[in-house]
Amino acid sequence: MKQAIQERFLISPFLVFFVIHATQVGVGALNFQRPLMKEAGQDAWMAVLMAGLAAHVLIWLMYRLLSHLPSGGDLVSLHEQYFGRWIGGVLSLGLLFYYALAAFMVLQSYIEIIKVWVFPLMGAWQFSLMFLLLTYYAVSGGFRVVVGLCVWGVVTPLLTIFPMVFFPLEYAQYRNLLPVFDHSFGQxxxxxxxMVLQYLGFEMLLMYYPFLKQAPSSQKWAHAANAFTMFIYFVLILISIVFYNKEQIQHITWPTLTLAKIPEVPFIERMEYIVISIYVLVVFPIIAVSIWAATRVIKQLFAVQQRRSLPVLLACLFVGTLFFQEKTDIEQLTEWTAKAGFYLVAVYVPLLYVYVWTAEKVKKTLQQKP
Known part of the structure; x- marks a missing residue:
């Protein structure tokens, strides 16, 4: 049985709101509109709500799943408890690779944006080295430091970037929203x-759950965070629908970033530079939480301190940067991450919950027999 975590390392339940929202809204918020409008056109806002409601169900399922664990337990503990050391270890290794993949995908996607919009002549490895050094500094400070990053990653963009997306409403064509319900349920x-990739991030809960004070009481904050994420995406997709048409948006790589170019300030020529610079506060918490979760899995599996595994993991990501520099490579990486995240939260977690629930029922039945 895992030892309970000391109280000085725990965080208050309400901080789950910031951690989940910060890990959900990332680079994908800049370009999620294209695939949605390609499939659902002007009804894309319905897909945003449907995916958000599905995320609510999965969050509820995760809390139910983790409630079967004693204090100090996480998904690695659950794997070991119900599948044994070896099979459970293999399953936990898959979790480790997913967290590392998620961090790498976000890092590479943001570096691509910087190279295209701001510094086209600089190499990807230079940005990668800078971000990974900052990640080492943050993650080595512990989970509470990472949570502090998440708080800033929610508050600062909300007060600076989010108001900018409303300026294009001056040129809105509200007829673009019509006709409503024009697409089938299958579409x-x-x-x-x-839209699944945009809501991913709450699966990090599977590892930091034991770091929550009165963990079950944090569930309402987790749902509040997901609801707020739904609101952000809902606003962005509505503004995109009324500002762009279905054909036009397919030729714009980062629609949200283009929306942020609309506001005009006398002393700033390129407003998107400001947005991209501030956006580091959106991206950095996702990378930090993902890396922290990956090193936490390593600690639980191999009894290696996080400060020792952290530089090794970051070095692996840096080497990976040298091989994923083309736009097509990054798109492929994003597709891999989306598929892995979908199968983790929408397939594996529900199946695992059914397995654990069945195992508990069988165990109680056997205990009641004379």
Whole structure:
């Protein structure tokens, strides 16, 4: 049985709101509109809501799953408890690779944006080295430091970047929203699946759950965070629908970033530079939480301190940067991450919950027999 975590390392339940929202809204918020509108057109806003409601169900399922563990337990503990050391270890290794993949995908996607918009002549490895050094500094400070990053990663963009997306409403064509309910349920379901990547981030809960004070009481904050994420994406997709038409948006790589170019300030020529610079506060918490979760899995599996595994993991990501520099490579990486995340939260977690629930029922039945 895992030892309970000391109280000085725990965080208050309400901070789950910031951690989940910060890990959900990332680079994908800049370009999620294209695949959605390709599948569902002007009804894409329905796919945003459908995917968000599905995320609520999965969050509820995760809390139910983790409630079967004693204090100090996480998904690695659950794997070991119900599958044994070896099979459970293999399953936990898959979790480790997923967290590392998620961090790498976000890092590479943001570096691509910087190279295209701001510094086209600089190499990807230079940005990668800078970000990974900052990640080492943050993650080595512990989970509470990472949570502090998440708080800033929610508050600062909300007060600076989010108001900018409302300026294009001056040129809105509200007729673009019509006709409503013009697409079949199958088309909306396919669009909702495309939206899965944008809601991913709450699966980190599987590892930091034991770091929550009165963990079950944090569930309402987790749902509040997901609801707020739904609101952000809902606003962005509505503004995109009324500002762009279905054909036009397919030729714009980062629609949200283009929306942020609309505001005009006398002393700033390129407003998107400001947005991209501030956006580091959106991206950095996702990388930090993902890396922290990956090193936590390593600690639970191999009894290696996180400060020792951290530089090794970051070095692996840096080497990976040298091989994923083309746009097509990054798109492929994003597709891999989306598929892995979908199968983790929408397939594996529900199946694992059914297995654990069945195992507990069988165990109680056997205990009641004379």
């Amino acid at each position: 909306l379901a396919k669009a909702s699946k495309e």
